[in-house]
Amino acid sequence: MLPCLDEAEALPWVLERMPPGYRPIVVDNGSTDGSDRIAADHGALVVREPRRGFGAACHAGLLAATSEVVCFMDADASLDPGRLPLLTARLGEADLVLGRRVPAAAGAWPAHARLGNAVLARRLRRAAGVAVHDLGPMRACRRSALLALDLADRRFGYPLEMVLRAAAAGWRVTEVDVDYLPRAGRSKVTGTVRGTLRAIKDMRAVLSAHQGQRTTMPA
Template sequence: MAEQDIKVIIPAFNEADSIASVIAEIPKSVSEIIVVNNNSTDKTAENAAIAGATVLTENRMGYGYACLKGMDYISKQSKAPDIIVFVDGDYSDYPEELNQIVAPIIDEGFDLVIGARVKRLREEGSMTPQQIFGNWLATFLMKVLFGATFTDLGPFRAIRYDKLLALGMEDKTYGWTVEMQLKALKKKMQYTEVPVRYKKRIGVSKVSGTVKGSIFAGIKILGWIFKYSIK
């Protein structure tokens, strides 16, 4: 693991209660943890800095905006990393599983690895019914339309840095994860999934925890899928 330069990007909006725990459990194989404070009104930025992360500020609200901010910061560094890992700041993932997620890239030559939140490893109630259905529908459509083998749109994921740049990521909000997977399919990148554990998040989800968030996320995800199906 030490031979690979791995950086982590964590988009975070009002995750003051969880962000330090996420940072603390990320393996030492990571060279830098980048928390993008996405217009938080609590102590997310302060707690992340105390925990040892590099803290950036992105005031434009949106998951994709935060991820792009982290990528922009990395692009200005003198040395490019080998692998980028994305993980949420709500402590629903198990950050210590990061080495398992990057292993297929390092050991087997994959370009993209998705942490799949399989049912047998999920804490009961950790995913809402709309999340479960949305993931099933999106991955089913990707299978039918593109022959994909994805089973999840899980946010805990790793990708080779050069491949990430090649994707030309552009979504600013809810469609970030599905855009990455669709573009990886279009570019015929080598991908796989690694089963990961998943637990109830700390606090309330800003997306699946609200009707508005769930609707907008669903529209964005389906929009990306159908956009690529007609190209």
């Protein structure tokens, strides 16, 4: 699943590097630059999700998927789909595999975004008891199990909620290092302070709600 909002510049590189046997589903979240046409021309299944939000796009792609093993990643060329087999190979010994981003070039991961991610990951380790160091978008799991988690967030809290609910359900969560590349085109989230703060706000709301539920559970 590739959530997409105006990624015409990046999509050809991403889709041309899709590994054999992996079926790309590009979820267009309101693009105005022809991203949907480019995705279709490169063999992707295009799903249109008019409701804006990262989680809304991810969920629409999940519903459209038919394979039991599903993967998520950004469509901005910051992550190489050729690394997806590294994640899926770990399924079996783990139930959710996350791509831990390792900057491959200067400026690939702006300092404000990296710091915000580190703070949230630390809070997540404390809240969920899982050894997670990155809340990056590249991940792999089984479709039926993910649907059963019944994720509710439709904004930028979706990746965090996935890990929280997976941990609460007893899933084995692990990480695999993946290169993090300078994205193509204009960044809408991690490349801007405003976008990063918006994502952190959504994730903090999900984390606070999770902690509130735990404190109100009967003994």
